[in-house]
Amino acid sequence: MSTIAATPPPETRERRYLLDREGVLGPLMLLPAVVYIIALVGFPLGLAIAYSLSDVTIGDQGLDWVGFRNFVDVAKNGTFQKALRNTFLFTLASQVLVLTLANILALVLSSDFKGKRLVRFLILLPWTTPIALGAIGWLWLLDSVYSPIDWVLRQVNLLGPGTIFGPRGNMYWTAKADLAQLSVLLIHTWRTLPLATVILLAGLTAIPQDVKDAANVDGAGFWRQLIYIRIPLLLPIMAVATLFGMVFTFTDMTVVYVLTRGGPIDNTQVLASWAYFKGIEGGNLAQGAAIAMFLFPVLVGVAVLMLRMARRTETT
Amino acid sequence: MAVVETRGLVKQFGEGAAAVDGIDLASADGEFLVLLGPSGCGKTTLLRMIGGLEPPTAGDVLIGGRVVTNLPPRARQIAMVFQSYALYPHMSVANNIAFPLKAAKVPKAEQEKKVAWAAGILGIEGLLDRRPRQLSGGQRQRVALARALVREPNVFLLDEPLSNLDAQRRASARDELQGFQRRVGTTTIYVTHDQVEAMGMGDRIAVINQGRIRQLGTPREIYDDPADTFVATFLGSPPMNLIPRNGHLLGFRPEHVAPRQMLEGAGGDLVPIHFLATREEYLGAERLVYGEVEGAKAVARFPSTVDVPAEPGRGYEFAVLARDLKRFDAATGLRVAGPA
Structure with a gap:
């Protein structure tokens, strides 16, 4: 029989330092994050809610309660309705495009070929560009007179008298309602595609080689493997990529602000840009806040979904 | 049923020594042939070349007298069980087993019959609605075997299928696996680094080291009459x-x-x-x-x-x-x- 050393009697134990106590150290470590969230998220959100329920303007900063009048006024406004529709249109359409293209790109990039690293780097580039710079670049590319895209179209005889896009010599990308909307949509796609591709690429590489081999041996061809094995296994990660893309596109005002300023005739206006024009440039802080509050329910929904998914990956 | 044969099979990954260095091997019909060797000896690469998952650098693979070297895995009439079992995690057990049949466009009614038959042979009828993650290691292994069996392949290729089981379960799984192979009588090539599995289950054992077959024979021949010092010291504990x-x-x-x-x-x-x-x-x-x-x-x-x-x-x-x-x-x- 071996013996075990006895625990020393309580009076000889040394006292713990203050910072060794979890009850003290825990709250202390959390404090900066809590202060940060209250000061930079909680306070502005509270202020926006207060503004949206008041009649505050840049000229008169008194917060007089007006109930939901701002929301009613805003909802009746034709520009708001366009902005609401555009916000959803740009977000949903760009994410459908992004998902399709990101799947194809990820599949291509996951295979082995020469120069793979260079291509991956190039595809990631738009993500690393500041969004305002990217939008300015596109503004030049889509210039109504000097657009290089128009030049290329003219060179290959798609634009000009007697061609499909003719008869004028320019497309006027940002001056026609449908082309301007298409431009905004494509820039959002261009911008969020890299992140989605990288996320899906990570998801694809996470599928075990054995599972792919098994599908090969089991006689599944490319399409059957894609539809029954790869896409189902990628679904959770696709959801993550889509939620990220949705948040970025839904809340973005830079692209519209730089490219079209919401024009022509508010046809590319989105909630974020309209809230800015109305609230900051127009000086009606209350209505601007009310417009911005329409983003809130969707963002809450997305946040709930993200948290739920995060919890699911924690538990499995 | 079929004979598996390799002729001068070579696999070279990049520069350096070949992973598989000219292997000539022929199974008998319905035989349980074990490829035994230390890790990195090339036995799994050899199996993957037989299965068509790895293109050989040189040489040929023949199954049932037909040269299949350039055929994809699905055209080789083989079934494979992987070390990880490689079950499809998002499908039920029934759908896992039915997957090869769906790929072969077998009619629905026929699929159900075959799935029930394969599940019956392996005693997993009660698990058909479960997902792989709800199964124990032993149950997963049986599902993987059922998925391999359901197409009635000419050859089974098994890559260390018992290595994920605990020691107790492994002994009974050896017994089950060999009994199963005797019942269906399908030519089986079994890769392992475990000499007990090889000695206990194989009709014949091919001892492989550094990409070459050092000896091919029955467990008794390999143990009692080793061809060289590698075989002599690799077997026996x-x-x-x-x-x-x-x-x-x-x-x-x-x-x-x-x-x-x-x-x-x-x-x-x-x-x-x-x-x-x-x-x-x-x-x-x-x-x-x-x-x-x-x-x-x-x-x-x-x-x-x-x-x-x-x-x-x-x-x-x-x-x-x-x-x-x-x-x-x-x-x-x-x-x-x-x-x-």
Whole structure:
């Protein structure tokens, strides 16, 4: 029989330092994050809610309660309705495009070929560009007179008298309602595609080689493997990529602000840009806040979904 | 049913030594053929080339007399069970088993019949609605086997299918797996690094090292008549003792060493072994006595039921029957014919 050393009697134990106590150290470590969230998220959100329920303007900063009048006024406004529709249109359409293209790109990039690293780097580039710079670049590319895209179209005889896009010599990308909307949509796609591709690429590489081999041996061809094995296994990660893309596109005002300023005739206006024009440039802080509050329910929904998914990956 | 054959099969990954270095191998019809070797010896690469998952650098694979070297896996009429089982995690057990049938566009009613049949053979009828993550290791293995069986392939390729099971479960799984193979009678190629699995299940064993087959034979031939020192020391636990004598290596199994007087009645010439004991291990059913013979390390193994004195630090006059001694060339390691 071996013996075990006895625990020393309580009076000889040394006292713990203050910072060794979890009850003290825990709250202390959390404090900066809590202060940060209250000061930079909680306070502005509270202020926006207060503004949206008041009649505050840049000229008169008194917060007089007006109930939901701002929301009613805003909802009746034709520009708001366009902005609401555009916000959803740009977000949903760009994410459908992004998902399709990101799947194809990820599949291509996951295979082995020469120069793979260079291509991956190039595809990631738009993500690393500041969004305002990217939008300015596109503004030049889509210039109504000097657009290089128009030049290329003219060179290959798609634009000009007697061609499909003719008869004028320019497309006027940002001056026609449908082309301007298409431009905004494509820039959002261009911008969020890299992140989605990288996320899906990570998801694809996470599928075990054995599972792919098994599908090969089991006689599944490319399409059957894609539809029954790869896409189902990628679904959770696709959801993550889509939620990220949705948040970025839904809340973005830079692209519209730089490219079209919401024009022509508010046809590319989105909630974020309209809230800015109305609230900051127009000086009606209350209505601007009310417009911005329409983003809130969707963002809450997305946040709930993200948290739920995060919890699911924690538990499995 | 089919015979699997490889002719001069080579696989080279980049520069350097070949992973598989010219393997000629032919199974018998319905045989349980084991590819045995240490990790990195090329046995899995060989299996993957037979399955069509890895294109060979040179050589040919034949299944049922047909050259299939350039055919994709699905055209080879094979089924494979992977070390990880590679079940489709998002499908139910029933859909996992039915997947090869769906890929082959088998009619729905026929699919259900086949799935029920395969599940019945492996005793997993009660699990058909579960997902793989809800199954134990042993159950997963059976689902993987059912998925392999359902297409009635000509050849089964098994890549270390028991290595994810715990030791207890492994013994019964060996029994089940071999029984299953005998029942369906399908030619089976089984890769393992575990000599107990190889000895216990294989009709024949191909011992592979550094991309080459060192010996091909029944478990008894491989164990009793090793072709070289690699095979002699890779099989058996503890491995064969090798004692340098007269420019050769003298090999004998630990269980063949015994005190002289105990072997005298066995019939046969005795070769004396002076054994200097250094350490003893008591393992319950047997004792291992470590020591030195003519300066080389050696092990003797005695059943616990036999009382052999072997105190550390003392020398003993042991012996080995001459017929149990093998001779190997000291330079090449190859077996040399003739008496010790």
